[in-house]
Amino acid sequence: MTDSLPAPAPNMAAAVTAYRSYVAGKLATLAGQVLSVKASVGNNDLDAARSQWLEAQLTWQRVGAAYGSFGDHGVAINGLPAGLPKGAADPGFTGLHRLEYGLFHGQGPGELAPVAARLHADVAELLGRLPTLELAGSDMPLRCHEILEDSLRDNLSGNNDQGSSMALALTAADLDGTRVVLALLGTLIDNLAHGYATRVSASLDKLGTALERTKTGREWPAWKALPLAARQPVTASLGAALESLAYVPALFSTDD
Structure with a gap:
């Protein structure tokens, strides 16, 4: 991890405030990384897209403790196909793992560009709503x-x-x-x-x-x-x- 760790908080309210700021930074980074994936997919440079997808997925993993507060937004960004009627082919399967599936199962720009575009929109929406989401201490x-x-x-x-x-x-x-x-x-x-x-x-x-x-x-x-x-x-x-x-x-x- 290249980021320095945050300073210890003096109380739980301060910890939540600091964590909210940390999450906002990670989501902003994620939005930029998804744009890079989208550009590489559009250029049919899928090797670059696979590497960029991994960096984006790792950024999401580092968001960490806030995931329980994201609700449907979190599912849209990091959901899995398990339980969906059509599995990995289901339209409800979106986000980072949907990109992963396509990039590692031979799908091309026609299939992946809409996935990347929606993912970017979903990340931007979550980032915009973050100030109103409850992050319980x-x-x-x-x-x-x-x-x-x-x-x-x-x-x-x-x-x-x-x-x-x-x-x-x-x-x-x-x-x-x-x-x-x-x-x-x-x-x-x-x-x-x-x-x-x-x-x-x-x-x-x-x-x-x-x-x-x-x-x-x-x-x-x-x-x-x-x-x-x-x-x-x-x-x-x-x-x-x-x-x-x-x-x-x-x-x-x-x-x-």
């Missing part, structure tokens, strides 16, 4: 754990894969999103359990190292193509990170 500790929990369930299982085999890259981006939330909540966590945020951060560092070690140069391999010995450090460190993160929501719980 109570959700942030939950999402701090759930981002990587969902990554294990959806990325490393293959559930999200529409042809790119980029599960490891998406998991690394989800790790980035988790770090952002943890950074914002760090002071609040330490007020409740001194030193705990540092210990969680250390577990995330181990996961980051395990993910990086799977790469060949700068290239992410296909998760399922890795030998078991190469997958085990990732799954072990991810499990340990999730165990550490699971305590974060409990710290903020008001239940007796």
